Amino acid sequence: MYVLGIETSCDETAVAIFHSNKGLVHHLLYSQIDMHSEYGGVVPELASRDHIRKLIPLVKQLLQESGLVNADLGGIAYTAGPGLMGALLVGAATARSMAWALQIPAVAVHHMEGHLLAPMLEDKPPQFPFLALLISGGHTLLVHVNGIGQYKLLGESLDDAVGEAFDKTAKMLGLGYPGGPKLSALAELGTEKIRFPRPMTDRPGLDFSFSGLKTFAMNTINASPKTEQDKADIAASFQAAIADTLSIKCRRALRQTGLNRLVVAGGVSANTQIRAALTLMAAGENADIFFPRAQFCTDNGAMIAYAGCQRLIAGQIIEGQAITARPRWP
Ligand code: KG4
Ligand code: ZN
Secondary structure, rough: EEEEEEEEOEEEEEEEEEEEEEEEEEEEEEEEEHHOOOOOOOOOHHHHHHHHHHHHHHHHHHHHHHHOOOOEEEEEEEEOOOOOOHHHHHHHHHHHHHHHHHHEEEEEEEEHHHHHHHHHHHHOOOOOOOEEEEEEEOOOEEEEEEEOEEEEEEEEEOOOOOOHHHHHHHOOOOOOOHHHHHHHHHHOOOOOOOOOOOOOOOOOOOOOHHHHHHHHHHHHHHHOOHHHHHHHHHHHHHHHHHHHHHHHHHEEEEEHHHOOOOEEOOOHHHHHHHHHHHHHHHOOOEEEEEEOOOOHOOOHHHHHHHHHHHHHHHOOOOOOOOOOOOOOOO
């Protein structure tokens, strides 16, 4: 069965085809980053309008380059939330309409389930059960995963998501949007000269808090005029604190659950220092660690096609014919 995946929750129009036996067939992505960067962040109305312009041509191109036609599709998966309402509605309306016309099922996929399952697209996918650390622009979640659709939330951020903290701190350092990769590149030129806090690591529990790091960065930046080297050192110190905090919490979660597999996914999992820190920690715990390839860490259609295909196979279709988008979806 060929499943088309559609992702339009934020600023990427992304599509992919996953086949239940053959695996990932093809994927395409159109990024709106250039359009939004001039405003220093995503402008929701512009995002929706651009998805409308790009989505159907991208689906046509995807099918053509895959050597497939509409009638080959057995299902259509789309990101139904969480994300920007207008942006989600473009994907939802397109997916539901196509599915209705083709008389095939449409599957509403939770964006974070897509991220969670992205490492399944790699050559050596993790087996269930595993611990998942999901670090993106909107979420920081620790999840006990027993199988498709069997997720137990162990911890989450009580305020900013990790990616959000990266983006806001990058803005304070005068770096453009999206700040995460830019801050990370700047950190390469610096060293950890300032000791940032490791929030919520000195008390039990698996929740996170990252807004304090952002405030700490702001106070450090404002304390005195900064040279380019100072800024690089602040970036390196901030990033080290995040990497350390995530490692401490994942180690604690591995020990508490007794799990020996760790999946790390979501946009921030593209960060090389965070990957290195978590890999080192996992080795110390005798746990195997799994990441998506870099281009599937950030938003993409492949993870949605995969998640939708698995849900179809498992008979876990969440809803009926209504076109629904859920900007907030726990
Ligand atoms: O998963 P994603 O593409 O979208 C959401 O679901 O939010 O994640 C985007 C987030 C942004 O905050 C971006 O700055 C961050 O991931 N990000 C990074 C890196 N690449 C993307 N943060 C730190 N280092 C990176 N290399
Ligand atoms: Zn995402």
